[in-house]
Amino acid sequence: MPEDQDFSILKAMRSSDSWDSQEAVNYEVAIEAVNTAVGAFSARIAAAERAGLGDGGLEALRAGAIWCARQRRAIKPDDHDQVALARRYFTALAERLREGGAFDIDESWWRAG
Amino acid sequence: MQTTAQNPEFLAQNIGDFRRAGYKVSVPVMGVPEAMSQQGIINRYHEQSKDGGAGRLTVPEKARLSYTGILVSADLIDSGRLADTVAVYRRGSSEPTYINKLGSDGEWVSPPGLRTAIEVERTRPWTTAESRDFRAIQDRLTAEMGAEWRPRISEIENLARPFISPDFRR
Numbered sequence: 019m020p021e022d023q024d025f026s027i028l029k030a031m032r033s034s035d036s037w038d039s040q041e042a043v044n045y046e047v048a049i050e051a052v053n054t055a056v057g058a059f060s061a062r063i064a065a066a067e068r069a070g071l072g073d074g075g076l077e078a079l080r081a082g083a084i085w086c087a088r089q090r091r092a093i094k095p096d097d098h099d100q101v102a103l104a105r106r107y108f109t110a111l112a113e114r115l116r117e118g119g120a121f122d123i124d125e126s127w128w129r130a131g
Numbered sequence: 132m133q134t135t136a137q138n139p140e141f142l143a144q145n146i147g148d149f150r151r152a153g154y155k156v157s158v159p160v161m162g163v164p165e166a167m168s169q170q171g172i173i174n175r176y177h178e179q180s181k182d183g184g185a186g187r188l189t190v191p192e193k194a195r196l197s198y199t200g201i202l203v204s205a206d207l208i209d210s211g212r213l214a215d216t217v218a219v220y221r222r223g224s225s226e227p228t229y230i231n232k233l234g235s236d237g238e239w240v241s242p243p244g245l246r247t248a249i250e251v252e253r254t255r256p257w258t259t260a261e262s263r264d265f266r267a268i269q270d271r272l273t274a275e276m277g278a279e280w281r282p283r284i285s286e287i288e289n290l291a292r293p294f295i296s297p298d299f300r301r
Contacts, residue, residue: 038223038260038264039170039174040268043171043175043178047175047178047179050179050187054183105182106182
């Protein structure tokens with residue numbers, strides 16, 4: 019079948035043409051970890067709005083949610099190290115947010131050891 | 132957007148809404164055998180549980196609705212000429228096994244066969260690589276998940292039996 023430009027986004031996500039089920043699941047788990055972090059930010063934003071938190075605090079929370087969404091787009095299914103790091107970092111970030119803790123964004127999460 | 136097909140009429144309505152709003156709509160469909168699909172559901176749950184102590188487990192009834200619903204959706208898309216382009220992808224490949232598009236006259240360029248293309252992918256014999264891949268995950272899930280999961284893993288094994296390469300059959 020010829021490649022069709024309508025589906026070029028699927029091609030663009032990958033540097034190779036073949037992948038396996040475990041790779042697909044690992045990627046999905048990484049994406050859902052980011053989604054969970056975005057959801058945790060949303061819960062904190064809603065709580066902050068109810069509590070009448072100042073604009074500064076709300077702004078930081080909103081920026082955190084947007085930052086997570088940007089990171090999600092950057093994750094490549096066939097970059098196994100990045101996928102593994104994303105799973106660890108965003109799972110931990112969501113946990114910290116749910117516990118009401120600080121949420122310092124680590125811009126270099128994908129380089130963490 | 133990414134979605135399941137639990138409600139084909141709703142999905143068709145959604146696609147139509149996008150087109151009426153001026154979007155060009157391309158529909159890539161995953162043609163995945165039921166055993167691989169079911170294995171993916173519990174593998175995802177298992178991996179998420181390892182990461183954070185809990186996971187998202189698709190309700191079997193909803194998975195079943197999606198699995199059958201995509202065929203009805205395919206019929207609706209084909210007969211209603213709802214999408215500009217449709218394609219079926221095999222898990223493990225970035226190349227479609229089926230592709231069709233509407234021509235300038237509003238008719239499908241090739242005879243419409245989206246449902247058939249999905250069914251072909253679901254019922255074909257698995258390649259050696261796919262069989263090995265399935266076996267490795269199946270064995271790992273059996274070893275790592277609790278005894279309460281054994282019936283579900285056995286069901287998946289039964290679903291795979293007609294299609295998996297004999298070398299990897301249990």
